[in-house]
Every structure is written in C-alpha cells, then in structure tokens.
Amino acid sequence: MTKIERMGAQAKAAARQLAQLGPEKGRALLEAAQALRERQEEVLEANRQDLAAGEGRGLSAALLDRLRLTPGRVESMAAAMETVAKAADPVGKLLSGETRPNGLRIEKITVPLGVVGIIYEARPNVTSDACALCIKSGNAAVLRGGKEALGSNKAIVKVLSDALTAAGLPLGCLQLVEDPSRESALELMGMTKYLDVLIPRGGAGLIQAVKGQARVPVIETGVGNCHVYVDGSANIQMAADIIFNAKTSRPSVCNAIETVLVHQAAAEKALPAIRARLDEKRVELRGCPRACQILPGIVPATEEDWSTEYLDYILAVKVVGSLQEALGHIAAYSSGHSECIVTESYANAQRFLQEVDSAAVYINASTRFTDGGEFGLGAEIGISTQKLHARGPMGLEQLTSCKFLIRGDGQVR
Amino acid sequence: MTKIERMGAQAKAAARQLAQLGPEKGRALLEAAQALRERQEEVLEANRQDLAAGEGRGLSAALLDRLRLTPGRVESMAAAMETVAKAADPVGKLLSGETRPNGLRIEKITVPLGVVGIIYEARPNVTSDACALCIKSGNAAVLRGGKEALGSNKAIVKVLSDALTAAGLPLGCLQLVEDPSRESALELMGMTKYLDVLIPRGGAGLIQAVKGQARVPVIETGVGNCHVYVDGSANIQMAADIIFNAKTSRPSVCNAIETVLVHQAAAEKALPAIRARLDEKRVELRGCPRACQILPGIVPATEEDWSTEYLDYILAVKVVGSLQEALGHIAAYSSGHSECIVTESYANAQRFLQEVDSAAVYINASTRFTDGGEFGLGAEIGISTQKLHARGPMGLEQLTSCKFLIRGDGQVR
DSSP states (O other), X not given: OOHHHHHHHHHHHHHHHHTTOSHHHHXXXXXXXXXXXXXXXXXXXXXXXXXXXXXXXXXXHHHHHHHOOOHHHHHHHHHHHHHXXXXXXXXXXXXXXXXXXXXXXXXXXXXXXXXXXXXXXXXXXXXXXXXXXXXXXXXXXXXXXXXXXXXXXXXXXXXXXXXXHHTTOOTTSEEEOOOOSHHHHHHHHTOTXXXXXXXXXXXXXXXXXXXXXXXXXXXXXXXXXXXXXXXXXXXXXXXXXXXXXXXHSOTTSTXXXXXXXXXXXXXXXXXXXXXXXXXXTTOEEEEOHHHHHHSTTSEXXXXXXXXOOOOSSEEEEEEESSHXXXXXXXXXXXXXXXXXXXXXXXXXXXXXXXHOXXXXXXXXXXXXXXXXXXXXXXXXXXXXXXXXXXXXXXXXXGGEEEEEEEEEEEEOO | OOHHHHHHHXXXXXXXXXXXXXXXXXXXXXXXXXXXXXXXXXXHHHHHHHHHHHHHXXXXXXXXXXXXXXXXXXXXXXXXXXXXXXXXXXXXXEEEEEEOXXXXXXEEEEEEOSEEEEEEOSOTHHHHHHHHHHHHTTOEEEEEOOGGGHHHXXXXXXXXXXXHHHTTXXXXXXXXXXXXXXXXXXXXXXXXXXXXXXXXXXXXXXXXXXXXXXXXXXXXXXXXXXXXXXXXXXXXXXXXXXXXXXXXXXXXXXXXXXXXXXXXXXXXXXXXXXXXXXXXXXXXXXXXXXXXXXXXXXXXXXXXXXXXXXXXXEEEEEEESSHHHHHHHHHHHOOSSEEEEEOSOHHHHHHHHHHOOSSEEEEEXXXXXXXXXXXXXXXXXXXXXXXXXXXXXXXXXXXXXXXXXXXXXXXXX
C-alpha cells in the first residue's frame, strides 16, 4: 500500500463510523472552530513561512493575497465553521415513503456520500470550509491543497483534526495529502476503491486537468463564462447597473460576467450608458463590429473573446439581431453557469428562463447572486456546472446520497 | 468531424429542442410504440438474421435467448413504451421555491440531462426501453448495443425514429452507433463535448470497462453481490423462503443473492432448512468450515467465493458469530446493491437498516424487489450502485437534472 492508499483506507473506515453519527458531528465542529481560534498562532506562523517562501519564488501579488491569513481571516474561518456546525443535519432526511400493494414499506432517506476528495489551490480557508461541510454531512474528507499553502494547510488540519478526534470523531475523518507532487494528485484521482467523489476547486486549468484524468467521479465546479443579455425592451439604467455590478463587484469570481449581448433595438442607447458605468472602473471593452461602430475606440473582439473567462476588468460586447440570436450565442459559448436577461417583456423573460440551459438563469438581477449563501443554502463547497448529481451552488444537501429502506414481513417475488 | 462526433453534435442540437417540449413527447412515443407493432415483421426479420449469424458464431443458448425476439416480446416492448409515454412528465417539476430577503424569487425546477449515451449488450428490448425513458424525460439518446444484436437494433431504431420524427420530434433525438468496433465505443466514452452522461447496462465486465475508460460521467449500474443475513432470532421458515426466492426465482439478474450469512445461534436449525428448499432447484452450496460441518458434503468456499457474483444456481454460505461480523462481511464484500436481514429483533433490524451501506436494505423480504417497477417508479433505465446522482432503481426522475430560475427587479450585490 502506498501512503495515499493508506490514507484512503483510513478515510473509508472513518466514513463508515461517521455515517452513524448525529449531533456529535456538529458538536465536534464547534470544538474544532474554537481550537482554530485558540491555536491561531500556529496557523499564522506557518502561513508567514508560506508567504515568505512564495515571495521568494516570485508569486504574484494576487496569489499572495489569496494565500495570506490574518487574525481577522482566521476568525472568519472559525465563524464559517460554526455556521455549518449549527445547520440542520442533512443525513437521515426522509425523501419519500410509500407502502406498496404487497405490503412492503419503502422509504428513501439521505445518507453521506462516503469519502470526499477535494483538490484546490492557494486559499487556506477552503481547508476549514471543506472540513466543516464534509464532516457535518457525515463524509470523511481527503484534502489536497496547492503547494504554496502546504504549511498553512498542515497547521490548519493539525489543529482541526486534533479537536475532532478529541471530541470523539474517528481518526482519519479529515486528512491532508502532504506530498505536493503531480504523482500524488494522479494517484488520488484514480483511487476509485476509497473515494466516492472528487471535487476540484480552482481555476479552469485545474478543473480541466482533474476532469480529464480522474477515474473517481468528479463534480465539475466554478467555470463561469456568464452572460447578460439586454433585451430590446430593457430598462437601460437597470441594465447598466446590473452589468456594472456583475462585471466589477468582484471580477475574479466565477459568477462575474464576461460577455454582454445587446439587442440591436436597444444598442444605440444602451451601449453608451453601459460604457459610462464601466468607465468608472476602467473596464476594457471588446466589441463586435456593430458595437465598435457605436462605441468608437473600443477593441475589436476576436472569436476567442466569446469563449474566454477573463476574470478581469475586461468585457466582451456583441450586438444581436434578436432574442433568438442571443439564445444561440449563449448555447454556443456559455459554460452553463449563470446568465441574465434584462427585459420588460413578459414573453421574452419566460422564453429566456425556459430555453437557457445554465445552472442559474436570471431575470433583471445580477449573476453575482449565484452563491450558496445568497441562495440560502448556507456555506457552499462549490458551484457545479455539470448536470449530474448537483447543479449550481452545492451545500450540505449536495454532499449526500440516498438509500432505500424496505420493511417487509416475508414478501417474496 | 468523425461519424460519431457528427452523431453527438446532432444529438446535442436535438436535445436543445427536446428540452422545450411537453406532452408532444408522450404523444410521439405512443406513435412509436404503435409503429413497432405495425412494422414488427421488419424487426423480426432482422432478428432472425442476427440469430442465424449468432448460431453460426457459436453463441451460447443463454445469449441467443436474450437476443431472440418473438411477436410476444415485441408486443411487450411496445406496451412498455406506452406505459412510459403515459407517465407524468418528469421535466419542469418545481423542486423548491423561496423569496429571499432582498426580494429575489429563487425556484429550482427539473430539466433534462441533455444527451444520454447507453452502452449495452445483447437484449434488443433495451433499445426501445431506453428510447422511451430518454425521450419522455426530454433527453436525446445515443445507443450502442452489442454487435450480436446490431441488425435487430438497427431495425428497431429505424422504426422508432421514423415514427418520432413523423410525430414532430427533432431529427437525431434517437440514434444508434452502427459501428460495432472497440474504437467506436472508446470514442463515445470520450465525447464529453456532446454527451452529458453514459449509462452502461450489462455484465460486470462491460461496466468495469466503461467505468475505467470513460471521460463522460458514468452511472454505474447493475453489479449485484447481494446478501441475506439470517439473524439468531430469525423465523427459520421465512428465512428459507426468502433465500429460495432471492436465489432461484431468476439467478441471472443483479438483485439475486450470492451469499447467505447465518448467525451461529440459528445455524444448526437454519442451514438444513435452507438446504432443503434450495435442493428443489439443485443449487450448489459453497460453505465456510462451520457451514461444511453442519451440511456435510457441500463444497468448501474459498476467499474468492465471497466476492463472486455467480449469477447462477450457486450460493456461498457463511456462519458468523454476531451481527457485527455479518455487517463487517457485507461492508467488505458487497457491491452495494441489495442486502436483507431476516430477524424478529427490533434492535437488530434497526441496526442493519442504519449501518448497511447499500442502495436497498431490506428487513424480512426478498432482495428481488429491487426493481423500478416493484418500487413504483415505472420502467427503469438501470439500477445504480454508485452514490453520485442516483442510487438504486433509476426511473424517469433520475434522467433529469435541475436549474435555478431567479426573478428580480434590478437587484445587485
């Protein structure tokens, strides 16, 4: 057995025990959150070393910021764990129940998935979030964070797992892969014997690599080439406000928009109003030929722009001849995350909701709301952009499976 | 573009149209079922040629039987399609709905998965079943049956897709891969651009091959190493009847049992009673050392027997010292399909239901009930033995995904 196989076997055994627990899970997580506060100096010290090493290796300022922990950020991590700890237990919920004509009583209830693997990048807060969500839903977690954050993650997992086992949870319910090599990632992705699901969290490159190589079932998350379509009937001011918010409130996240489609009937009024708002944040516009006519001086868009997730202060703009053309563009280029129509037309709103095949489809609201917290799910483990198992923000409920319980008195078939 | 990519692209386009349809889907399926009856001679003639070729290639009698169609079997296929056609539409169902404090109205509804690929073996009835289930749930289907049934499947798909398109469904909503090579299967399994899910139906070899090679998300189905545990408190007669039914009513199916575990307190009475029933069908028993003592003359079991899905008149038998030992054996060897406890003890029944991690867990009833029809789901596309997306019998509901619809009046974040 390799080291990672031993971790997998231990996680599987821990999962079998975790599946039997109820309120103990939440109580242990409260202890773990408290331990994170009390032992924060261990975590901050390890983080300082990661930061120093990262600076030495020339990591970008943005990456260093994602990696950086402060007492305030540790407090947020602990508070987020407490919120999850106090949520309703997603395990053991009755999904359906029926007595069959032969007298068999068939019930369907929620159960944990088992062992959840999470592969992520530089943010150390994913470590405590994933721990809370997995444990609360009765799953063992095997985490593999980015190598830049290895020291921080080791410290966080040490603090949390000490507290969890002291509170009576099984050893091995929370484990970290400490080998940052590519081989360890590949081994984890192939470990179908022990892992029930693998959730990659990070940029498109990471997600595609995991999706392309994993044998363990993967839930694809967080790639967002999102669109706002400004209908001919749109309230132009509302459209400009929604676009401004959806592009600039946090351009680096997956629910930010990357392309605006504008109906030709609205284009001459809407495009200057949209540009005026976006100029406040110096957003670069890349336009189709018609958009470039209306907004002289913007960069002409290439075919590649329509499929690019900029995650930056850049926005592609296209004038379309009809709602039909907008729907076709979205079907061709969207990653299926979040799309919005700004319209005053009932018929066009209904058609957009019906025909757009994305996890979240909006009328007259910013795509930035696609988020577990905003949707009322509590914390989220990611936003699924696939159709199998879970779609959209994934909370505790999406970390469960189900089983059928059948009670009889001797029935045979 | 290869031929299979063209099929995928056409299926994707058809799926986009199918997703917008309602009662038209059921009406078209009724037409297709009727066409199957009216044009059954085309199908039977193609099937006779498949059978003749199969006999020439020396296929086993069992395989030829699975391949064989008769007017009665075609009638059953048509009737099964009609049942699905008349079922409630699984698409557009409201799963949840809530108004958030900021006034956003968030609803979650069911939508089709998109394009469903199905890889199966010799049974031509899978072709019509899969067609009905996929189309009714708004999905385009790309089918790849076994090469032994290629002529039959071509005839069935021709009849059905003629009728579906005549009834107004989009061209390409039902397609058959006519190239029986390994390369075509591999290409299908890698076609993540067009396929949303792949469901293999067949023996363990097929399922493992698909699971090991597919890049498209797979739903693992139908591998059943199922157990009956006879508790110390069991009604011996009931235990013998359930075991007889679960082993012999149809040994070749996945919900038949392969191993019986007997508590030592019941073993001396139960094992002879079980053997007496199984002798009626000449079932071969393979026992642990203690079982061999109680039942002289049976074959000693090897380690391999505990993990074998015989699908035949063979049953492994083990005496265990405790419920705990039975639970451990099941956790180690079960494929997670169906397990049963025969008991009169409330505490043991509850513990078995709680701790056994299988799709269907029974008290005092035959595992043979794990079936879409018996569970009241209508027809089934397979029985999932994985935990992601669907677990247990999969009906129309399990062929859907969901999306969030969000209605606002200008909300930004």
